[in-house]
Amino acid sequence: MALVGVSGRRAGCYCLRAVRSPLQVPALQLHISKTAMGACQKDFESAVNQVKLLKKDPGNEVKLKLYALYKQATEGACNTPKPGLFDLINKAKWDAWNALGNLPKETARQNYVDLVSGLRSSSDSSSQVKPEADKKRAGYDTLVITSEDCITKIMLNRPAKKNALTTQMYREIMLALEAASKDDSTITVFTGNGDYYSSGNDLTNFTDIPPGGIEEKAKNSAILLRDFVDCFIDFPKPLVAVVNGPAVGISVTILGLFDLVYASDRATFHTPFSHLGQTPEGCSSYTFPKIMGPAKAVEMLIFGKKLTAGEAYAQGLVTEVFPDSTFQKEVWTRLKAYSKLPQNAMHISKQIIRNHEKEKLHAINAEESRILQERWLSDECMNAVMDFFSRKAKL
Ligand SMILES: CCCCC/C=C/CC(=O)SCCNC(=O)CCNC(=O)[C@H](O)C(C)(C)COP(=O)(O)OP(=O)(O)OC[C@H]1O[C@@H](n2cnc3c(N)ncnc32)[C@H](O)[C@@H]1OP(=O)(O)O
Numbered sequence: 405m406a407l408v409g410v411s412g413r414r415a416g417c418y419c420l421r422a423v424r425s426p427l428q429v430p431a432l433q434l435h436i437s438k439t440a441m442g443a444c445q446k447d448f449e450s451a452v453n454q455v456k457l458l459k460k461d462p463g464n465e466v467k468l469k470l471y472a473l474y475k476q477a478t479e480g481a482c483n484t485p486k487p488g489l490f491d492l493i494n495k496a497k498w499d500a501w502n503a504l505g506n507l508p509k510e511t512a513r514q515n516y517v518d519l520v521s522g523l524r525s526s527s528d529s530s531s532q533v534k535p536e537a538d539k540k541r542a543g544y545d546t547l548v549i550t551s552e553d554c555i556t557k558i559m560l561n562r563p564a565k566k567n568a569l570t571t572q573m574y575r576e577i578m579l580a581l582e583a584a585s586k587d588d589s590t591i592t593v594f595t596g597n598g599d600y601y602s603s604g605n606d607l608t609n610f611t612d613i614p615p616g617g618i619e620e621k622a623k624n625s626a627i628l629l630r631d632f633v634d635c636f637i638d639f640p641k642p643l644v645a646v647v648n649g650p651a652v653g654i655s656v657t658i659l660g661l662f663d664l665v666y667a668s669d670r671a672t673f674h675t676p677f678s679h680l681g682q683t684p685e686g687c688s689s690y691t692f693p694k695i696m697g698p699a700k701a702v703e704m705l706i707f708g709k710k711l712t713a714g715e716a717y718a719q720g721l722v723t724e725v726f727p728d729s730t731f732q733k734e735v736w737t738r739l740k741a742y743s744k745l746p747q748n749a750m751h752i753s754k755q756i757i758r759n760h761e762k763e764k765l766h767a768i769n770a771e772e773s774r775i776l777q778e779r780w781l782s783d784e785c786m787n788a789v790m791d792f793f794s795r796k797a798k799l
Pocket residue numbers: 411462463464465564565566568569571574603604605606607608609625626628629652653654655676677680682685792796
């Protein structure tokens with residue numbers, strides 16, 4: 405299970421936090437409070453409030469700078485003992501503050517104000533899709549859902565995090581699939597906003613440890629995973645993946661349950677499960693050997709071989725590859741034509757094809773989820789996730 409919480413927007417404010425973990429990292433949260441005094445106090449206080457309203461997560465590096473400048477502005481030079489080597493988050497914060505040396509409080513305040521002002525302008529021109537601009541369907545924070553030409557498009561919308569899938573996102577996707585199964589569309593399409601299709605499971609998913617501890621977290625996650633994959637197994641309409649960029653982890657394995665997979669030639673397909681101390685999910689332990697043969701499936705699922713779009717096509721995981729420059733145009737022209745085919749015939753055909761295997765797929769999904777529940781508690785998995793975050797924390 406993941407150990408260290410790196411970033412998050414809590415109650416509207418960005419914070420760096422560490423969570424209680426099996427390694428006993430102490431619970432900690434940094435809150436930006438209004439205690440600053442000094443010449444440009446008003447500007448500083450206003451900047452502190454503006455940080456809470458940023459639409460886009462500024463990333464760890466900037467959050468560390470904000471933290472350090474805030475501490476310097478309010479408390480002066482770093483005055484606390486250096487945290488231990490394995491207290492990664494607190495050490496990163498301490499390093500950032502300490503690096504400011506004897507910077508005067510007034511200068512720190514001004515630098516903080518300048519930094520926030522820069523962040524606000526870049527946040528305003530963010531590539532995050534604006535709800536109004538894309539007729540976003542209400543009720544979804546992490547997805548943009550549109551319906552046009554009898555096609556419902558579900559777009560993963562966390563481009564700054566490479567569309568990593570949070571627990572909220574899994575839940576929203578399940579709701580979106582449920583709604584799409586009942587709407588007027590003939591085809592449902594998945595895609596990603598930004599340069600990635602999806603970087604797979606968000607590795608911070610396991611940082612909010614409930615009172616029942618990591619065992620309870622693992623159990624709840626396994627239930628969520630099983631329910632999530634079940635929605636794909638049972639989805640009644642043709643399901644199409646428009647893979648606009650690299651895909652990792654569960655965003656790859658679940659493709660075995662799609663009816664068409666169109667990929668840009670920029671896309672790659674990577675399932676680094678062993679590297680993460682994890683095992684396959686999304687029914688890929690069954691669909692991948694069936695699609696590409698056992699040897700090629702093993703290369704991906706056990707040895708983590710990353711495939712190019714061309715390789716994924718050659719192995720049958722991808723239906724067709726398009727040059728990135730014409731990808732969107734060609735794919736959507738194709739899909740619009742398909743969406744005009746008789747709806748009932750398409751849906752019945754999908755049922756005939758899927759029904760042969762539905763029961764088997766549900767059993768495999770349950771088994772994969774059960775095994776992962778155990779894996780998430782393993783040292784191998786914990787160490788791999790911690791490794792990812794410690795690499796990020798070095799900045
Ligand atoms: C309910 C539970 C179900 C569980 C189901 C299990 C599924 C298994 C899997 O999906 S395993 C796959 C997990 N994914 C990964 O291991 C990918 C991890 N990410 C990376 O390796 C890299 O981020 C990258 C190769 C995807 C992109 O690298 P790049 O250098 O181009 O970009 P950054 O690393 O700087 O990423 C930008 C910010 O996005 C954050 N981020 C990206 N992916 C994830 C992720 N999977 N989880 C959490 N955060 C992610 C990254 O930390 C950067 O954030 P920052 O700007 O705040 O630093």
